[in-house]
Amino acid sequence: MRIDLHTHSSISDGTDTPAxxxxxxxQAGLDVVAxxxxxxxxxxxxxxxxxxxxxxxxxxxxxxSCSRHGNSVHLLAYGADPAAPALGAEMEKVRGGRMGRLAGxxxxxxxxxxxxxxxxxxxxMGNSPSMGRPHIADxxxxxxHVRDRTEAFDRFLADGGPAHVQRYGIEIERGIDLVHxxxxxxxxxxxxxxxxxxxxxxxLLRQLAAEHGLDGIEVDHHDxxxxxxxxLRQLAAxxxxxxxxxxxxxxxxKLDHDLGSNTTDPxxxxxxxxxxxxxxxx
Ligand SMILES: [Zn+2]
Ligand SMILES: [Zn+2]
Numbered sequence: 001m002r003i004d005l006h007t008h009s010s011i012s013d014g015t016d017t018p019a020x021x022x023x024x025x026x027q028a029g030l031d032v033v034a035x036x037x038x039x040x041x042x043x044x045x046x047x048x049x050x051x052x053x054x055x056x057x058x059x060x061x062x063x064x065s066c067s068r069h070g071n072s073v074h075l076l077a078y079g080a081d082p083a084a085p086a087l088g089a090e091m092e093k094v095r096g097g098r099m100g101r102l103a104g105x106x107x108x109x110x111x112x113x114x115x116x117x118x119x120x121x122x123x124x125m126g127n128s129p130s131m132g133r134p135h136i137a138d139x140x141x142x143x144x145h146v147r148d149r150t151e152a153f154d155r156f157l158a159d160g161g162p163a164h165v166q167r168y169g170i171e172i173e174r175g176i177d178l179v180h181x182x183x184x185x186x187x188x189x190x191x192x193x194x195x196x197x198x199x200x201x202x203x204l205l206r207q208l209a210a211e212h213g214l215d216g217i218e219v220d221h222h223d224x225x226x227x228x229x230x231x232l233r234q235l236a237a238x239x240x241x242x243x244x245x246x247x248x249x250x251x252x253x254k255l256d257h258d259l260g261s262n263t264t265d266p267x268x269x270x271x272x273x274x275x276x277x278x279x280x281x282x
Contacts (some may be wrong), residue, residue, distance in 0.1 A: 003032040003264040005059065005272075006076060006189060006218065006246030008253075010126055011043035012063075013134040015251030018043035021259075022050040022058055028259040032269060034078060034246070036061035039094045040130045041082040059273075063189060064179070065094045067169030071199040072159065073188065075175045076218065076244075079276035080184030087178040090170050097168030098131040104165040105136060105157070112162055114145040133157045134253055149253065159194075176212040183277045187216040187244055192232060193223025202235055209239045215275060220245025220262040242268050 008014035009021045016024060018035060025033035035047045035058060044060045051058030064075040080087060102121060109115055120139040125131055137152035146152045156163040170178070172188075179186040188208075191200045208214040219232045220243075236243040245262040248254070264272075 001031045001266045001269075002029055002260055003266060003269045004028075004030050004246050004249070004260050004262070005032075005034040005061070005078070005187075005244050005264050005269070006036050006063070006221075007033060007249040007259065008037055008063075008251075009035060009043045009047070010251070011040060011128055012037035012130045013128070013132040013250060013253060015253045018047035019050040021249070021251070022047050022054060022056060025259050026054050026056045030056065030260050030263075032057040032059060033259070034059035034061040034076075036063045036076055038063050038130050038132060039065055039091050039098070040128075041080075042129055044082070062091075064091070064175050065098075065167075065169045066172040066175040068172050068199050068204070070166065071196070072169055073172045073175075073196070073199060074190065075172065075179065076187040076189050077179040077182070078185040078187065078272060080179050080182035084178075084182030087182045090175075090178060094168055094170065095130055101165045101167040102131060102136070105133075105163050108163040108165070109136075109140070109156065112156065114140060114143075114156065116140055116143050116145070134250070150255070173208065173212055176208060176214055180213060185215045185272055185275045186213075187218060187242065187272075188214065189218050190221045190223045190248070191217050192228050193221060197228075205235065205241075206239055209241055214241065216242030216244055216268075216272065218246060219243040220264075221248060222257055222262065223248075242272055244268060244272070 009018040048058045062077045066073045066075045116139040124135040124138040137149040140146050140152045176186045244264045247257050247261045249259045
């Protein structure tokens, strides 16, 4: 059984529609795929319907933009009720923050001599309700300022880069609580990828597990090297956390994140599914 619990469609910043993504998941030999677009549930019905048509299990997911002392932390939410009011209100605030940040980023890009217009970015968003930096990057590529998304991030858009602007994120403790209130399971995405280890040190993960009932951490992820994975796996075992693995697939929007390139152990998946729909834990 092959299980991939973290993917993005064109509803956020991937390039496949939800239905295309599910078809590709089947072609990649997956039995279970979770769609986890950023801060939106908008692609899930389409993905689940396509999964039913193809005989592939689609787990309903979402990647919630959280923060810890101003640093961004991503929280995967599985099986959260899209109608849960508190979670929905926070997600709307996050999406508003994404749009609000755009003006600041565009101003900096203009000052840096690589201008793109809001119109150009909106064109890259297509039908996505959740604006992200990859959309700005795509507009920069089309304008001829950079070769690809990677160069746009490396030179301008990455955290701490010259055109980076901080935006609203939910404090991670509250994010976990909101996901639980909505009957979902909370797993921190790529906790130690790209220098995040100092943001989420072992003591904090221990506290999130003990005081907020954090369910799991993503261990097998492209951004973690083998040594990091080994340490995270041990920490998960020590803390009784689920240790998941996933591709963080973005279609052609991110290289080296092919569907199924990292997977979740079936026993972990079954333990995760067993926790779905249990409201107000932690
Ligand atoms: Zn992420
Ligand atoms: Zn992701």
